[in-house]
Amino acid sequence: MRHSRAFWLFVGPFTAGLAIFVYLPIGWSVLLSFFDARNTVTPSTFVGFANYADMLTDASFLRSLGTFSLFALFVVPLTFVLALALALLVNGIRSMQAFFRSVFFMPFACSYVVASLVWKLSIFNGVRFGLANTVLGWFGAEPIAWTVSTSPPWYWLVLVTLRLWLQLGFYMILFIAGLQRIPRVLYEAASIDGASSGWQTLRFITLPQLRTTSVAVLLLLLVAAYQAFDEFYNVLGAGPFGRPPLLYLYNIALGSGGQDFGHGSAGAVILTLLIAGVTLAHGKVFAR
C-alpha cells in the first residue's frame, strides 16, 4: 500500500501534466482534423477525411514534406559523422578535455532565434559588408544574397551551417558518454591480438560498441530534421523556399489570421505519421 502511495506521489504529477498538456491536445488535434474548424476549437461540422484529402493534394504542403525528407537525408548523416568525429577527437586528447567539451557544447545552449539572427544579419547578410561577403570581397568576388538566391540555393548553406553549429555539441556529448562506457580491456585485448590502433579498432571495437548510442542519435536527428522550425522561420521568413512542413502548418492554423485548425491538425497528423513511419523503418533496419 505504502509502495503504491509513494509511486503515485512521484509519478502522479508528471503523469497528470503529460495527460493534460500533451496527450489531451494531441487527441483534440486529431479530433479537430475531422471537422471544419475555422476560428473555433469546438467545431460542429464533421467533414470526415476531407481535410486530409485537401492536405494530401496541397502542392505546397507536399513540396515541403519532400524538401524536408531530402533535408533529413542530407543533414542527418552529416551531423552524425561530424558529431562522432568531434567526439572521437575530444575524447582522444589528454589535456584540456573538459575545456573542449564545454566549448563545443556551448552553442547548444544558445537560443535558435538569437543564432538565426546572427547568421542572417551579420554573417550571411547580402550586402557587401556582411562577413561572408567581406571574405568573398578579398578574392574579388561579387557579394552574394545568401538567404535570397534560389539558383544556386545558397540559403541551404546558411541553414545547414547554423544547424550544425547549434546541434553538433549536443550529439558530441552523447557520443562521448557512449565512448566512455566502452571497457578499456577491449582495446587492450585488440591491441594484443595485433589490431592497429587506428581504423581497425574504430571499425571493429568502437563503432560496434557505440551501436545503441548511434541508434538513439540517428533517431533524434531524424525527428529534429522533420520538426525544423525556429531557424527556418527566423532566417527565411514565410516564403515558399526551404519552408518546413511545420512552418506551413503554423501559417494555416495560427499565423496571421489563419485559424484553420481543421486543415492544420490534419497536416500535423500526417506529419506525425510520417515521422512515426520513418522512425519505425529506422528501428527495423537497425534492430539487432
Next chain:
Amino acid sequence: MISRRRLLSASAATVLLAACGSNTGRGNGQALRQWYHAYGEPGVQQAVERYAKSYDKVPVEVQWNPGDYESKLATSLLSGTGPDVFESTLQISAVRSNQIVALDDVISSARDDFTATILAGHTVDGKVYGVPQAVDMQMLFYRKSMFAAAGLQPPSTVDELVEAARKLTSGGVKGLFAGNDGGAAVLGGPALWSAGLDYVTPEHQVGFDDPLAAQAIGKLRDLYSSGALLLGAVKDWAEPDAFTQGLVAMQWTGLWTVPAVQKALGDDFGVLPWPRLNDAGRPSVPVGAFGAMVNAKSSRIDEAKEFVRWLWVERADYQEDFNLSYGFHIPPRASLAAKAAKLQSGQAADAVKFVRDNAKSSNPPDWTSAMRTSYTDAVSRVIRDGAPADAELRTAVSKVRDELKRIYG
C-alpha cells in the same frame, strides 16, 4: 515597427514568437477592457491611457500587448476571455464565426467622412465592423539627386521604373530595394493594380485570372534578374536604412519612415505611387488601417459600442493626436487629413493625395490568409526562381477560386 509590418503585409515574418500570457487583465468586473498592440513610437501608450481615462461614462482599462498581438488576440477571442474593445484588421472569418459585432450605428453620423478605401477594408457584406483608427500606407521613395545625376525622370510606368532601376545600378548602389524577398511580399498587390487587376473583384471572383497578371509579375522577375534589386539587406523594406544609407536609389517602404528619411536626406527625396503597367492600370498605393472592434462575446456590447463611438467618432481631436503626435500616420477621416498641419506640404502632402486618389486595400477582408499564401508563393517562385508565371498563377487562381466558393457559395 514589427506590428505595422504585419498589418501591411502579413507574410513578412520576422516576428519573434511570444508566449501568450494567461493574465487577461480582468479587473474588478467594472471596467471595460480595451486592447492595443504595442506601438513602437514613444508616447502612444500614455496617450491611449489618457483617452480612456477621460471617458466619464464607465471606467476603461487599457491593456498594452507587446509581442505577437495577432495570435494572442485570436486565442483570446476564441476562448471567450478576450477584451470588450480591441484594435485589429478585419478578416471575413471573424465575421462569419460571429466574433465581432457590426458597428454601422456607431459610425453612422461620420460614415461619409472616412476615406472610402479605408472604410471598405473594415466592411464585410455591406456592414462596418471596425472604426478605422490610423492609416498606414506604402509608397516608392526615390533620391532626387541620383535621378538628376543620371538624367532620369521619376518613373510613370512600370517599364520606366525597371529601366530607371537598371540605369541607377552602379558600383555600390542598387536601383531599388523592395524587401529581401525581391518584392514578393509587398509588390504582388501593386503589380496587379498596375495592370488594372485586383486580388478579388467586387463580384467575389478571382481578380487576377487574366494573362495580364503573368505579364505584370513578369516585370518583377525582370527587376530581380536584371541585378538592379538590393537583396539580403540587414533591415527589411519596412525600415528606411538601405535608402538613407545610400545603398539604393529607390526603396519601397512606408509612410512611417518619412520623418527618419527627412532627417537623413533633407529634401533630397520624393515619393511616388507604384506606377501603372499599361493603359488599363492605374498608379497605386497599398493602404491598411487598424480599426476599433467590439467583441461579440462581451457581456457589455452596448457600453463597448458607445465607448468606441465616443473615442473614434466623436473625439476627432483624439484621432488627430493619435495619428500625428507620436508616429506618422494619416487620420482616416478625410476632414482631419485635409487640415492637419503636418500633412500640408512636401512628401506628406503627396502621401495624403495618393491615399485619396490611388489607395488600394493592402489586405481586403475577403483576401484570406490561405489565398494570400498561395498568391505570394506563386509570385515568389516567379521572381526568385524564374518559374513560368502563367502556370504558377493558374495554381493560385484555382486555390483562390476554391476559397471564394467556400466563403460566398
